[in-house]
Amino acid sequence: MNISETNMEWAEKYRPMSLSEIVGNKKPVNDLTTWAKEWQQGVPNRKAVILHGKPGIGKTTAAHALARDFDWEVIELNASDQRTATAIRRVAGIASETASFVGGTRLIILDEADNIHGNSDRGGAQALVKIIKETSQPILLTANDLYGVSPSIKNLCVEMPFRSLQGRSIAQLLRKICNNEEITCDPEALMKIAETAHGDVRSAINDLQAVAQGKHELHRNDVVVSSRDSRDTIFDVLKKIFKGKNIKEALNATYGIDETPDDLIQWIDENLPAQYRGDDVAGAMHALSRADIFLGRVHLRQNYRMWRYAGAMMTSGVTVSKSREHHGARFVPPSKWRMLRSTRTSRQVRDRISEKIGVQCQTSQRYARLNLLPVVKMLSADRDYAVRLASWTNLDTTEIAYVISSNKTTKKVKTIYQDAQDLVEDVAPEEVAIFGGFESRAKITQEKPEKKDKPGKPVKSMEPMEPKKPAKEQNTKPEKKSQTSLFDF
Numbered sequence: 336m337n338i339s340e341t342n343m344e345w346a347e348k349y350r351p352m353s354l355s356e357i358v359g360n361k362k363p364v365n366d367l368t369t370w371a372k373e374w375q376q377g378v379p380n381r382k383a384v385i386l387h388g389k390p391g392i393g394k395t396t397a398a399h400a401l402a403r404d405f406d407w408e409v410i411e412l413n414a415s416d417q418r419t420a421t422a423i424r425r426v427a428g429i430a431s432e433t434a435s436f437v438g439g440t441r442l443i444i445l446d447e448a449d450n451i452h453g454n455s456d457r458g459g460a461q462a463l464v465k466i467i468k469e470t471s472q473p474i475l476l477t478a479n480d481l482y483g484v485s486p487s488i489k490n491l492c493v494e495m496p497f498r499s500l501q502g503r504s505i506a507q508l509l510r511k512i513c514n515n516e517e518i519t520c521d522p523e524a525l526m527k528i529a530e531t532a533h534g535d536v537r538s539a540i541n542d543l544q545a546v547a548q549g550k551h552e553l554h555r556n557d558v559v560v561s562s563r564d565s566r567d568t569i570f571d572v573l574k575k576i577f578k579g580k581n582i583k584e585a586l587n588a589t590y591g592i593d594e595t596p597d598d599l600i601q602w603i604d605e606n607l608p609a610q611y612r613g614d615d616v617a618g619a620m621h622a623l624s625r626a627d628i629f630l631g632r633v634h635l636r637q638n639y640r641m642w643r644y645a646g647a648m649m650t651s652g653v654t655v656s657k658s659r660e661h662h663g664a665r666f667v668p669p670s671k672w673r674m675l676r677s678t679r680t681s682r683q684v685r686d687r688i689s690e691k692i693g694v695q696c697q698t699s700q701r702y703a704r705l706n707l708l709p710v711v712k713m714l715s716a717d718r719d720y721a722v723r724l725a726s727w728t729n730l731d732t733t734e735i736a737y738v739i740s741s742n743k744t745t746k747k748v749k750t751i752y753q754d755a756q757d758l759v760e761d762v763a764p765e766e767v768a769i770f771g772g773f774e775s776r777a778k779i780t781q782e783k784p785e786k787k788d789k790p791g792k793p794v795k796s797m798e799p800m801e802p803k804k805p806a807k808e809q810n811t812k813p814e815k816k817s818q819t820s821l822f823d824f
């Protein structure tokens with residue numbers, strides 16, 4: 336063994352090289368082999384697979400072992416790559432179209448497919464869908480949470496679930512590692528490490544290395560691994576709530592997940608009608624409504640102690656409302672979130688406009704969104720107002736379309752945008768009076784004669800408010816009068 340091997344992380348050092356060395360998960364491993372054999376006959380129907388399951392159970396390992404067993408070249412897109420459409424097309428696209436240099440098969444591995452959409456990944460999911468449809472090379476995705484994978488990608492993949500490993504299987508693997516490292520170990524010590532890892536092999540190996548490296552013997556008392564949080568997913572928690580009988584377990588399961596009580600209640604509420612039948616639905620709904628009242632008090636009084644009661648009602652309360660076992664449907668995420676996701680772009684536009692209005696009005700974005708934007712939208716029915724608004728708050732076409740409740744590409748939106756641009760060009764930046772703009776008004780008054788050197792152009796710029804002349808004397812139509820605030824109309 337060389338020095339670099341001595342310092343190596345054991346999880347890496349003992350990473351299985353072949354599918355036959357992978358502990359547990361025989362079913363997905365066999366399925367992978369069958370799929371790879373199909374590729375040997377030509378391009379199969381299902382060109383992509385997705386290995387999914389909790390962290391540290393062998394998904395990435397299986398992907399590389401498969402390639403090694405079948406002597407395939409590997410092209411990898413990992414988490415550190417930017418998951419933009421361009422990156423995916425550049426790396427996976429080219430690889431999927433051409434065979435490897437020596438004419439063999441090329442396995443395209445895309446780790447963490449559940450992270451592929453999100454802001455920075457815009458377009459990445461669509462690019463991948465296209466690549467999967469058109470590829471002539473096998474594609475393998477991995478994910479921790481299938482729910483996080485875009486449905487359009489999921490539909491094109493064969494799903495291969497990986498399960499967390501039993502403590503016993505992990506303990507056996509740890510023993511092999513100890514033998515190899517020439518460490519005599521107490522089986523109880525290994526079992527303790529294995530169980531603490533809750534099925535995560537990587538964590539178990541890391542914990543073993545932490546307590547055993549450099550030793551010749553490992554005793555029970557050497558193992559003081561702090562109890563790792565069981566990495567329950569939201570689906571495990573829902574299962575404990577709807578299918579379980581133990582109220583304490585249902586409540587405790589919620590401590591290990593990232594969901595807030597506000598999110599959790601949405602999950603439970605969405606799934607409840609499809610999980611229980613008859614009176615049990617009513618009973619559980621009652622418990623949920625109590626939980627909701629407590630959550631309301633948390634927000635109203637900022638009394639976070641109420642979370643405890645809300646949590647107990649929405650978990651244990653729902654569990655005890657079950658009088659018999661029900662065969663429930665698959666768990667689904669809250670439909671409200673799907674709706675929010677589909678309206679995300681429009682909400683982003685709304686927030687951008689609110690922020691711009693907020694800046695001009697010196698109020699918060701929230702205040703502008705709740706109190707000013709509705710009025711501004713109503714006023715924008717008047718085209719002239721919309722032009723001036725767009726000019727002062729520097730709205731782009733999407734934002735203009737939002738305020739006038741129109742489609743982005745309409746001619747009306749474009750002409751409003753153009754007129755707003757002309758208005759800005761006519762007025763030097765410092766002249767634009769924003770919400771009051773007393774200083775600018777004074778300046779404009781002084782500089783006004785100089786503006787005459789723009790022949791032929793209609794005067795659209797801000798005009799002085801003071802000294803105010805009677806409308807007759809101004810000789811300008813009221814609607815042409817410049818606006819000094821968002822609500823000066």
Ligand SMILES: Nc1ncnc2c1ncn2[C@@H]1O[C@H](COP(=O)(O)OP(=O)(O)OP(=O)(O)O)[C@@H](O)[C@H]1O
Nearest residue numbers: 346349350357358390391392393394395396536537
């Ligand atoms: N089933 C297994 N058999 C043997 N070793 C395993 C197994 N699963 C994990 N390991 C060990 O744990 C390490 C990490 O495994 P791997 O990278 O495959 O996890 P993963 O499932 O891809 O996790 P993640 O979701 O975090 O990417 C491997 O290097 C290997 O040492």
Ligand SMILES: [Mg+2]
Nearest residue numbers: 394395446477
């Ligand atoms: Mg992995």
